Structure formats: structure tokens, C-alpha cells
Amino acid sequence: MREHPTKRSSAAGGPSRRSIGLGVIGLGTVGASTVRVLLEHQREIERRLGCKLDLKAVCSRRIESLDLSWLRGRVKNIKVTPDWRHVVRDSEVDVVVELVGNLEAARAIALTALAGGKHLVTANKQLVAEHGLELVGQSQRAGAGLGIEACVAGGTPVLHAIREGLAGEHFTSVLGILNGTTNYILTEMEDRASTFADALAEAQQRGYAEPDPTADVEGHDARYKIAILAMLCFGAAVPVAEIPAEGIGAIDPVDFAYAHRLNRTIRLIAAAERAAGRRLRVSVRPVMIPRTALLASVRGATNGVLLVGDKGGNTMITGRGAGGDPTAVAVLSDVIEIARDVLSGAAGATPLGYTAWHAARLAPLGRQVAPFYLRLVVRDRPGIIARVSGILARHRINIDAVLQEPGQSKSALPFVLTLEPARQEHVARAVREIARLKVLAQPPLVMPFLE
Amino acid sequence: MREHPTKRSSAAGGPSRRSIGLGVIGLGTVGASTVRVLLEHQREIERRLGCKLDLKAVCSRRIESLDLSWLRGRVKNIKVTPDWRHVVRDSEVDVVVELVGNLEAARAIALTALAGGKHLVTANKQLVAEHGLELVGQSQRAGAGLGIEACVAGGTPVLHAIREGLAGEHFTSVLGILNGTTNYILTEMEDRASTFADALAEAQQRGYAEPDPTADVEGHDARYKIAILAMLCFGAAVPVAEIPAEGIGAIDPVDFAYAHRLNRTIRLIAAAERAAGRRLRVSVRPVMIPRTALLASVRGATNGVLLVGDKGGNTMITGRGAGGDPTAVAVLSDVIEIARDVLSGAAGATPLGYTAWHAARLAPLGRQVAPFYLRLVVRDRPGIIARVSGILARHRINIDAVLQEPGQSKSALPFVLTLEPARQEHVARAVREIARLKVLAQPPLVMPFLE
Numbered sequence: 001m002r003e004h005p006t007k008r009s010s011a012a013g014g015p016s017r018r019s020i021g022l023g024v025i026g027l028g029t030v031g032a033s034t035v036r037v038l039l040e041h042q043r044e045i046e047r048r049l050g051c052k053l054d055l056k057a058v059c060s061r062r063i064e065s066l067d068l069s070w071l072r073g074r075v076k077n078i079k080v081t082p083d084w085r086h087v088v089r090d091s092e093v094d095v096v097v098e099l100v101g102n103l104e105a106a107r108a109i110a111l112t113a114l115a116g117g118k119h120l121v122t123a124n125k126q127l128v129a130e131h132g133l134e135l136v137g138q139s140q141r142a143g144a145g146l147g148i149e150a151c152v153a154g155g156t157p158v159l160h161a162i163r164e165g166l167a168g169e170h171f172t173s174v175l176g177i178l179n180g181t182t183n184y185i186l187t188e189m190e191d192r193a194s195t196f197a198d199a200l201a202e203a204q205q206r207g208y209a210e211p212d213p214t215a216d217v218e219g220h221d222a223r224y225k226i227a228i229l230a231m232l233c234f235g236a237a238v239p240v241a242e243i244p245a246e247g248i249g250a251i252d253p254v255d256f257a258y259a260h261r262l263n264r265t266i267r268l269i270a271a272a273e274r275a276a277g278r279r280l281r282v283s284v285r286p287v288m289i290p291r292t293a294l295l296a297s298v299r300g301a302t303n304g305v306l307l308v309g310d311k312g313g314n315t316m317i318t319g320r321g322a323g324g325d326p327t328a329v330a331v332l333s334d335v336i337e338i339a340r341d342v343l344s345g346a347a348g349a350t351p352l353g354y355t356a357w358h359a360a361r362l363a364p365l366g367r368q369v370a371p372f373y374l375r376l377v378v379r380d381r382p383g384i385i386a387r388v389s390g391i392l393a394r395h396r397i398n399i400d401a402v403l404q405e406p407g408q409s410k411s412a413l414p415f416v417l418t419l420e421p422a423r424q425e426h427v428a429r430a431v432r433e434i435a436r437l438k439v440l441a442q443p444p445l446v447m448p449f450l451e
Numbered sequence: 452m453r454e455h456p457t458k459r460s461s462a463a464g465g466p467s468r469r470s471i472g473l474g475v476i477g478l479g480t481v482g483a484s485t486v487r488v489l490l491e492h493q494r495e496i497e498r499r500l501g502c503k504l505d506l507k508a509v510c511s512r513r514i515e516s517l518d519l520s521w522l523r524g525r526v527k528n529i530k531v532t533p534d535w536r537h538v539v540r541d542s543e544v545d546v547v548v549e550l551v552g553n554l555e556a557a558r559a560i561a562l563t564a565l566a567g568g569k570h571l572v573t574a575n576k577q578l579v580a581e582h583g584l585e586l587v588g589q590s591q592r593a594g595a596g597l598g599i600e601a602c603v604a605g606g607t608p609v610l611h612a613i614r615e616g617l618a619g620e621h622f623t624s625v626l627g628i629l630n631g632t633t634n635y636i637l638t639e640m641e642d643r644a645s646t647f648a649d650a651l652a653e654a655q656q657r658g659y660a661e662p663d664p665t666a667d668v669e670g671h672d673a674r675y676k677i678a679i680l681a682m683l684c685f686g687a688a689v690p691v692a693e694i695p696a697e698g699i700g701a702i703d704p705v706d707f708a709y710a711h712r713l714n715r716t717i718r719l720i721a722a723a724e725r726a727a728g729r730r731l732r733v734s735v736r737p738v739m740i741p742r743t744a745l746l747a748s749v750r751g752a753t754n755g756v757l758l759v760g761d762k763g764g765n766t767m768i769t770g771r772g773a774g775g776d777p778t779a780v781a782v783l784s785d786v787i788e789i790a791r792d793v794l795s796g797a798a799g800a801t802p803l804g805y806t807a808w809h810a811a812r813l814a815p816l817g818r819q820v821a822p823f824y825l826r827l828v829v830r831d832r833p834g835i836i837a838r839v840s841g842i843l844a845r846h847r848i849n850i851d852a853v854l855q856e857p858g859q860s861k862s863a864l865p866f867v868l869t870l871e872p873a874r875q876e877h878v879a880r881a882v883r884e885i886a887r888l889k890v891l892a893q894p895p896l897v898m899p900f901l902e
Contacts, residue, residue, distance in 0.1 A: 050806025155763030157616020164607020168783025239719025311776040312606030319766035329763040332619025346797030
């Protein structure tokens with residue numbers, strides 16, 4: 001690794017370094033966009049930095065099958081390799097941009113790069129959520145920069161906002177719509193009364209959903225992202241596997257009809273908040289929120305994050321959560337910040353905003369008290385409300401209201417109970433009992449009401 | 452000035468510096484909040500920094516009349532002075548926080564502090580809008596940090612977003628609701644059909660508007676803020692005095708009634724966008740926007756900024772725009788960032804995100820082509836529409852539609868013409884001619900429709 005100047009020049013705008021070298025590993029959608037946006041914005045970026053930013057090497061396992069003539073035409077002498085080790089060891093490369101999909105490959109690249117004193121930018125949310133503290137430690141030991149903005153909400157600068165723009169805040173909670181696929185599906189169901197299956201097919205056709213949509217639809221993708229947000233908001237490492245996640249597969253257009261009657265809507269909300277005993281309560285689940293709530297205004301394949309602080313109140317950031325170009329903007333923003341630090345000899349100081357970390361203990365979600373929405377679909381039989389309310393009463397859960405949309409089919413009749421505030425675990429126990437009733441045409445659906 | 456370490460320690464989390472000293476000048480609403488929030492969040496901030504952050508001195512011209520027992524109780528040996536020079540020269544102070552209201556005093560404090568090698572944080576928007584490049588130059592020469600987050604939209608981290616989180620973006624425009632007072636007044640008029648005068652009185656009673664509301668209501672406050680946003684988005688110094696500003700004093704509840712018929716609403720929008728010939732088009736004016744527009748969701752005394760980039764698309768940040776605590780959060784976030792830079796020996800590298808600046812040339816607003824809303828209030832006389840449309844026709848402006856709300860008084864009858872896209876200067880000329888018609892009971896009101 002070349003020596004970096006350890007003190008910036010004190011002359012106006014005149015850092016002594018001539019250029020910063022970049023290596024990009026992974027040329028999928030995000031990797032290709034990153035290279036293209038870099039070349040397109042290069043002059044403007046260099047005006048910001050007062051220094052050249054040179055793409056020195058690119059790497060892809062399938063490099064043989066890619067047509068890179070456009071790149072070779074634009075960047076003379078660019079090194080092209082199928083082996084990431086060549087990029088990570090390249091003495092001309094200062095910043096390694098890791099954009100491969102595979103977790104184990106990404107981890108090997110990241111740790112090797114940092115150990116070798118390279119600065120690292122990654123868009124791999126799973127890597128950061130599961131191995132974040134390992135990366136932080138490695139980066140601090142090596143005095144190397146670490147950029148992770150692209151891991152959460154694509155082009156939306158939410159991680160920088162937490163770490164820098166709102167660094168003086170004491171966050172009490174962070175809530176987000178962090179998965180564009182599921183938000184697209186939910187707003188399609190809301191606006192067109194599409195079924196979940198139809199809205200998913202539509203999302204797949206438009207390229208918003210993967211052929212195997214499980215990670216999005218079941219909330220696993222959002223789980224990585226809320227773990228990273230919690231990490232930055234609270235300076236705590238969250239055990240991803242322990243975060244309870246519920247998907248949106250059981251939601252039906254009829255739930256939006258009921259939601260609207262209650263002046264609410266449904267969103268898949270990832271949330272992390274401080275709870276008693278210095279714990280964090282973290283979850284991913286569909287929630288009934290007021291139609292006037294800030295997060296209700298996040299529609300379609302976009303992302304939104306609501307940061308709640310004890311002094312500044314609510315700050316909300318919305319934008320495009322995924323896609324090649326927005327993610328490339330996030331990657332390049334990290335590259336620029338690291339380049340600034342390299343120029344001033346300061347890279348790697350406090351990689352993710354804290355110098356001291358602790359392991360988060362999660363508060364059990366079951367203890368949370370909230371009012372609930374319970375939707376049942378039954379074969380039309382008398383006495384069902386009496387039986388359901390009997391079960392709820394035995395669990396000491398009070399019914400607030402019973403709602404029924406008119407004009408439903410007689411063989412699968414949905415109706416809704418709204419429940420007064422109760423512990424989630426008590427509601428879950430009662431609902432398990434209700435689920436065993438033979439008159440149900442579908443499993444019951446339960447969601448909390450949150451403000 | 453003490454020597455700062457020029458290289459961070461390479462041991463994990465162990466910077467060699469023990470503490471950073473802070474001096475706060477100005478103890479009004481924001482100054483007092485800054486001190487209080489600092490003391491409240493001090494432990495958390497120090498965990499972020501891995502270093503102590505010590506309040507060493509406070510200064511207020513009216514220090515004799517303030518009860519500072521709460522502060523002396525909390526901070527041993529704090530220096531208290533009515534003379535800012537004592538703070539700026541204090542060898543224990545590393546970062547000067549300038550929170551006085553007066554422009555000339557603020558400028559003297561800022562330049563003296565920077566010249567003496569102190570890092571500076573300011574919340575004075577007029578200072579930064581009018582003397583921004585002077586501050587940048589001084590800070591670069593001295594190798595000192597410069598924090599201005601609190602100048603625009605209080606606790607909303609929009610300046611950091613532009614400079615860091617979205618540094619890789621090429622911005623095409625930035626639009627904002629940057630003045631909470633006028634947005635409160637407009638949404639009151641919208642929701643309760645209040646007159647402008649009543650809504651203003653209500654805002655004054657709630658402390659959202661000053662006794663002399665001119666700077667807010669006429670758009671001058673927003674003008675400073677859009678100049679600063681343009682500076683950071685485009686790396687260009689904007690001549691504040693040349694920004695055309697129009698206030699909201701002529702807007703009537705009836706305009707909201709018409710706006711809603713057109714599925715629109717009215718907001719005071721500050722905008723800066725790239726125009727032909729490397730110019731910027733900058734303005735502050737009330738605008739008719741769709742009710743579904745992102746900025747339409749910004750309601751009450753809050754702020755919202757919409758950043759439009761050519762790669763990442765629309766990013767929107769909303770939050771509390773003013774008030775002691777949110778502004779204090781912004782000030783402290785800057786202090787923390789500067790402290791990080793001090794710890795790593797990097798302060799002052801690229802103060803506002805660019806190493807090279809140019810002077811912006813403004814594109815004349817008159818050349819902008821847009822459809823327009825034209826509201827006239829006339830004494831009920833036949834033939835008025837024929838005369839108005841005759842004038843518009845002579846200026847080659849086409850009428851799209853004529854609207855009239857039913858049930859109005861006969862002596863002051865409002866009606867609205869929507870105009871097809873035309874140059875603003877042509878519309879203005881026609882409207883000046885229309886304004887001379889004797890049948891008008893009030894001056895005409897004209898606003899562009901923008902998407």
C-alpha cells in the first residue's frame with residue numbers, strides 16, 4: 001500500500017495527492033451501474049475532491065462472457081480479471097468496491113482487502129448485518145475506511161444521516177419500509193384490489209421481484225436492513241437470526257378494505273426501538289398504520305425510513321431503495337467520502353460512527369402491548385362470534401369492535417375483530433386456539449395497530 | 452492552538468487525544484438548547500467519538516442577566532463571559548459554536564475564529580448564504596473545520612445528505628419547503644379555510660411566527676436557505692439578492708378551494724435547478740403542485756427538501772425545520788463530525804464538499820415556460836371574461852379553462868382562469884395589463900402549476 005499523506009495541505013484546495021485508485025469486484029447490475037455512473041460523473045466528482053479518481057481494475061467471475069469494449073474504450077489500461085485476489089493485491093488500487101452477491105465470497109474479499117490496508121465499500125447487506133463488527137474491527141486495526149451506505153435503502157442517504165447529519169441525536173426508534181418489492185405488492189393490492197398472487201406476478205414481470213421471492217416476501221431482506229439501521233442508531237450489534245420476521249403472504253385485498261374503513265393502511269414495517277432494561281425491540285411485520293402516518297405516504301417500489309429522536313423529533317427520508325443506478329450513487333458516495341479521508345490522512349477513524357460497541361439484547365416481542373386487528377374467514381355459520389369472543393375472553397382480551405364488509409360470498413365470509421390493547425403473546429395464544437375452530441375457511445390473520 | 456495528532460492511532464478505538472474543547476457564543480433559544488442537549492447526550496456522544504467532549508466556555512452579551520446556576524452546577528470551572536473574543540482566543544477551546552443572531556457580529560466571530568485556527572459551527576443562514584465562500588476560503592487556509600448543517604431545515608440532515616450520503620449524485624434540481632411559518636399558515640388556510648391574517652395571528656400566538664413576520668412571509672428567509680442548498684448541490688455561489696422571491700400574503704382560502712378542484716394544493720416552494728448555458732434557475736414563490744406530489748405531504752410547521760438526481764431519482768427528507776432542540780441536534784452533529792476530523796487530523800479538508808467553486812449565473816425566471824393559475828376578483832359585471840381573454844389573446848396566451856366556485860358574494864366575485872403553458876414574462880406582462888381593469892376588486896393573483 002502506498003503511503004498516504006498524514007496531514008492535508010494547508011493551502012486552499014490543494015491536497016498533495018494526485019489520484020485515488022479504484023477496483024470494482026462484481027459486474028452484475030450494481031457493479032456495471034457503478035462503473036457507468038462513475039465514468040459519467042467523474043469530472044464532477046473530481047471537482048468535489050480536488051483530486052483524480054481512477055478506475056484501475058474490474059473483476060467478474062464471468063469476465064470471459066462479458067462485452068467490456070465500452071469500458072476498455074473509456075478507460076485506458078484498465079485491468080480486467082476473473083480473480084478478485086488480483087484486485088485486492090493491486091498496488092494501484094486504494095479503494096476496493098465489493099459488489100458480489102455471494103456471502104462467503106463477499107466476506108473473504110472484504111476481510112482480505114481490509115487486512116491488506118485497502119479501503120472497502122460494500123453493498124452486501126447480509127455481510128454487514130451478520131459480520132458487521134468483524135468488519136469494523138478489521139477496518140480499525142488496519143486504519144482503513146469502510147463504506148456501507150448501499151446496504152440499506154439504495155440511493156437513500158439514511159446511514160450517513162444517522163452517522164453524521166443526526167450524530168447529535170439520541171434515537172429512540174427507527175422504523176422503515178425497507179423492501180421495495182413488498183411495498184409495491186402491498187400498494188398494488190391497496191389501489192387495485194389485486195390478490196397477493198396477482199400483485200406478486202406483476203412485480204416479477206416488472207423486474208421488482210425475484211423469480212424466487214421468498215427473501216423479500218417473508219421479510220428476511222428487511223431483517224438484514226433493520227439490523228444495520230439498529231446498529232448505527234444504537235451502537236449495538238443485533239443478532240439477525242433472532243429478529244422475528246413475518247411476511248405479507250397472508251394479506252388479502254379485503255384487509256385493505258377493512259383498513260380503509262378504520263382510516264388505516266397496511267405496510268410491512270421493520271422497526272427497532274429502545275425497550276426496558278437497555279434492550280432493543282426489533283421486528284419485521286405487516287402493521288396497520290394510520291393513512292395519515294408519514295410511512296403511509298411511501299408508495300410503490302420505494303423505501304422510507306423514519307428516525308425518531310428525543311430532541312429533533314421525526315425525520316423521514318424516502319427515495320429509491322434498489323436498482324442499479326440508485327445503488328451505484330450510494331456506492332460512489334462512500335467512495336468519495338473515503339477518498340476525502342484518504343486525502344486528509346484520516347480514513348478508518350470511526351468506521352460506522354461509534355468507537356465502542358456493545359452486543360444488543362433483544363426484548364421479547366411477545367411482551368409488547370398494542371391493539372390488534374384480527375381477520376377471520378369462516379363458512380357462514382351462526383354462533384361463530386360467540387365462540388371466538390368466548391376464547392378471547394378466556395385469554396382476558398377485550399373486543400373493541402366487530403366489522404363486516406357487506407356483499408361477501410356465503411361460503412367464505414370474512415369478518416374482523418378489533419381488539420383492545422393486549423400483550424402480543426396473549427393474543428397469539430388466543431389466535432392459535434381460534435385457528436383450530438373447524439368453521440374457519442382460512443387461517444386467521446392478526447396484525448398490530450401502530451401509530 | 453494546540454497541536455492535533457496528524458495520524459489516528461491504529462489501535463482499535465484508541466485515538467491519542469483525550470478531549471475536545473467547546474465554546475458556545477450566543478445563549479438565545481438555540482444556544483441554550485445546544486448547551487442543554489450537549490450535556491444530556493454527552494455520554495452517548497463520547498461513546499461515538501471515543502474521546503471526551505468538554506464545554507469550556509459560554510458567551511452572551513446579556514450574560515449578567517442570565518441565570519446560569521444550572522450550567523455552573525453541571526460543568527465545573529466553566530468560563531462565562533460577555534465578550535466573544537475571550538472564547539475565540541481561549542486555548543482550551545477547539546470548536547467555536549457561533550449562535551448569535553446579528554449578521555455582522557456573526558461574521559466577525561466566524562472569521563476571527565477561523566483565522567485563529569479554531570473550528571467553526573454556525574447556524575446563521577444569512578452569514579453562510581452571503582459570505583459562504585469567504586468562510587470556505589478562510590477555513591481552507593487555516594485547515595479548520597466548518598459546520599453549517601443548522602442553517603437549513605433545522606434538525607433535518609439535508610446538507611450532510613447532499614455533501615456525503617449523495618455525493619456521488621449529479622443533482623438536476625433541489626426543491627424545498629424551507630420555512631415552517633409559511634407552511635403552517637398555508638396548511639391552516641387549506642384545512643380550516645382561515646384567511647391569511649387569521650392564520651398568521653394563530654402562528655404568532657403559537658410562537659411559529661415572529662412579531663414582525665416579513666422575513667418569513669415575503670420569502671426572504673427561504674431565499675437564504677435555497678442559496679445554501681444550491682451552493683452545496685451545484686458547487687456554485689449564488690447571489691442571494693438576485694433570487695426572485697414572492698410571498699404568500701396575496702393567497703386567499705378561495706385559492707385552496709380552486710386548487711382542490713384541480714386536484715392540487717399550494718406550497719411556498721424554494722427551487723434551484725440547472726438551466727441552459729450552465730446557469731441556475733433559482734426562485735422562491737407560491738406554486739400549485741399536485742396533491743399527490745411528495746412536497747404536498749409536508750404539512751404544518753415542518754420542512755421538506757426534495758433532491759432530484761439524474762441517477763438516484765427523487766430523494767426526500769422531511770423533519771422539524773426550526774426550534775431550539777432540532778437546531779441544537781444539527782449543531783451538535785457538526786461538532787461531532789469536526790471532533791472526528793480533529794481526532795484523525797483531517798479537519799478542514801473540503802469544508803462544504805467541493806474543492807473548486809464557481810460563481811453561479813442565474814437564468815432569468817421570466818423565460819421559464821409553465822401553465823399558470825390566474826385568479827381575479829371582480830365586481831359582478833358582464834363582459835369581464837371577454838375583456839380578460841382579449842388581453843391574454845393579444846399576448847398570445849391561451850386559456851385552458853375558466854372556473855367559478857358557486858355561491859359567492861355579488862360585489863367581490865372570484866373566478867379563475869387556467870392558462871396553457873406560456874413564458875412567465877409574457878404572463879406577467881398580460882397580468883399587469885389586466886390589473887389596470889377598473890372592475891377588479893383586488894389585484895390579480897398568478898401562480899405557476901408545477902409537477
